[in-house]
Amino acid sequence: MADRDLRDFLTKLEDAGQLKRITAEVDWNLELSHVAKINEERKGPALLFENVKGYDTPVFISALSSTERLALALDMPTNWGISQLAREWVNRTREQLPPKWVDTGPCKENIDTGDDVDLYKFPVPWFYGQDGGRYIGTFVSVITKDPDSDWINAGTYRMQLLDKKTTGIMIIKGKDADLHRQRYAELKEPMPIAAVIGYDPVLFLCSSTLFSPGQNEYNYVGALRNLPMEVVKGEYVDLPVPAHAEIILEGDLWPEKLRDEGPFGEYTGYYSGKGVVPRHYIDVKAVTYRHNPILHSTTVGRPITDTHMIQSMNRTATLWGQLETMGIRGIQSVYIPPASCGRFMVIVSVKQMYPGHSSHVGNAVISTSTGAYGVKVVIVVDDDIPADDMDRVFWALSTRYQPRRDSEIIKRGRSTPLDPSLPIEAREITSRIIMDATIPYEWKEKPEVIELSTDVVETMKKRWKEYGFEGELIY
Template identity: 55%
Template sequence: MKDMRDFVKEGLEKGLCKKITAEVDWNLELSHIAKLNEEASGPALLFENVKDYSTPVITSVCTTTQRLAMIMGQPLDSTLVDLYQAWAKLGENLVPPTYVDKALAPCKENILYGDDIDLYKFPVPQWYPLDGGRYIGTAHFFISKDPESGWVNLGTYRAQLLGKDKIGTQFIKGKHADIMLKKYQAMGKPMPVASIIGCDPLLFILGAARVSAFVSEYDVAGALRGTPVEVVKGETVDLPIPAHAEIVLEGEVDANKFMEEGPFGEYTGYYSGVGTDPRNFMDVKCVTHRNNPILWGTTVGRAVTDTHMTMALSYGATLWQQLLAMKIPGLKAVYCPPEGSGRFLAIISMKQMYPGHADQVLTAAISTEMGAYGLKTVIVVDEDIDPWDIPRVMYALSFRFQPNRSQVIKRGRSTPLDPSLPIESRDITGRLLLDATIPYDWKYKPIPIELDPAMVQRVKSRWSELGF
């Protein structure tokens, strides 16, 4: 799968994507259709007839585990945990992108500069009634490059349409794009960036992942695909651009310039603020796009929909990969529920092998690149509990968990989008580490009730005779 068109083609063939030919208004109607469809775990939707526009919009690309599996090239019956394991295994051997001839890059079919740039030519939706405007970047990512090391980062940050040649940025403090922007600020220069709207869906998923610093998401995508991502140089920026992207916005972000941005209905199910905030913005210098470009958007909003499934995959897989890299023995599986956007809650199963083992795993989880940012609750369960089996996790919390064995850590890095904290105090969060295991060091452990194996076989042999 090289691009969004490959996704649409395969999705239509497998019944995982649906075309909507009826006219749909970009102002709230499109988003509400998509939202209700996502909450019903419906197919990806390709809106071919958007009011006032002649080009399509696609939504709900990542709503189900089945479509995430298709994107990753894994069996369609894979679970999220199966995808975590595949990600961890395939992602070990990084594969850098490869440059292709500009003449062969579909993203260069149309190239616009200066007065020809008008972002309102694209069917950008108004997603929710209280949003501060239309958001062109919900399922996109920004490309930026570290001015010192040359490290290329792909990061998903929301982007409001602020003008015909300007879009908002929300480079949250401490995120990789923010770190790079501060370096350009110290140099007295604006930061070159590119916004990619519509591409191989795996690149967007990686843009939302917590990939370690100094590792390019392009290299991880190459590892997961087993082949290099094809890129071309930008027209006005020295950045690698996905050759098969639908829409590419090239420009720069000046750390010292601001525009009012927001609010926006976030994946937490709440608005990110009560009004607008001054934020840095992207001054668009060039737009390139394919013929009849597909604008990709996601409804975000309350769980569980497109965004939450994307984060459950990218955050969960990254956490699992980073835990495995710590070489801690006894790890069995990890699960980051979509209901928690894949980032606020993690459940880990393990085989205890020595005293304090469970405590080691709990603290390791919040020490990973992924867990250090926003992870609030970690639950560790014994190896007989599957972390995705929520009823069994509730059983462990009821009959194995003891509050006096839990840990409360009062300070950790938070996300400014966490609605459980006051808007003015979202830099720091608390963390709760729950040990729902039977302690390894207990001399006398609870005796489990087990069925007699021979009697189980006997009963099963009579199952139909008994009328079942």
């Protein structure tokens, strides 16, 4: 196979009964996003809106709002949970696989430049009533380059449609594209930028992952798929872009120029509180797209949407990998629940090997670059409790955790400007809590956990159907 694209993923979903085509006419103005949001809350399939009012271009949404679809995107077993998928992500990304240059590709089938650039050509959704406008960049990968080296970065940053040739973009301070922007500001030059909308969702999974500065997400896409991405040179910008992308916007971002952007119904389930804010924008100079392009989008808003599933999966993976790099032993599983917006809470299961081991784990989590950014609650549990089994985690919190003995409050840490639990003017710094819900390792006399007798369970497995139950007993 030369490369994989969004169309391959749609086929895969359809074969697995995970795609619903909606042929009824649906309005891009609120109706589309509301159908998608309620479908996601009901754990429905991915949706392809084929008849968007006033447009021929379909909109694909809710690609990864179930664990099964995350697994399908990553070619992993569909009965795995997020923690297992993340574990395999860590294994696969030990080696990187760089992209392959090709001369041309389907993304060049149509090229609009100059006066032909018209972003209203695409059925860009308006998501929530209080949003400041239509958002073209949600399931988007934004490509930029460091002017001093060959570091190419792909990051997901929201993009609002401002006029037919301009999109606003919110790149939070310190993000990789912001580091690039700062250098272009020093050089007093515009930053070349390309926004990829619609391609193999593994690129999106990587572009919304917090890899360290200097890392090229394209190499991780290759590693995760065991297939290099095929890239072509952009039409206006000298950047590598996926040859099989559906739609690519190319242009300049002037590092010091701003235009009003927002508000946008964020993944926390709230507006950020600042309303309309002057932010950077992209002066779009070229749009390239396939014949019959598909606009890929995501709802964002309150959990659980595919944004939360994605963040849960890729942050669990990066955190796990970083704990491993730190040499922390005994880690059984790691989980950042989607309901915690895929970022604010971490659960780690550990097989304790020495006194203070669980506390070592809790403190290590908030010292990793994933844990140090916005995580507010870390829960450490023993190895008999899988980190992603919330019933068992609550049981451990109820029966092993002593608030006075087992809580550590850290007063200052890096926050996200989107955390609504902090006052709008003071969102830079967050506090954190580490909750140690393990049985202290050093206790001579430990509470005795009630276990089922293995030999009886083995007998039950054989007699399962005889008892009148369906299927097999897996225990």
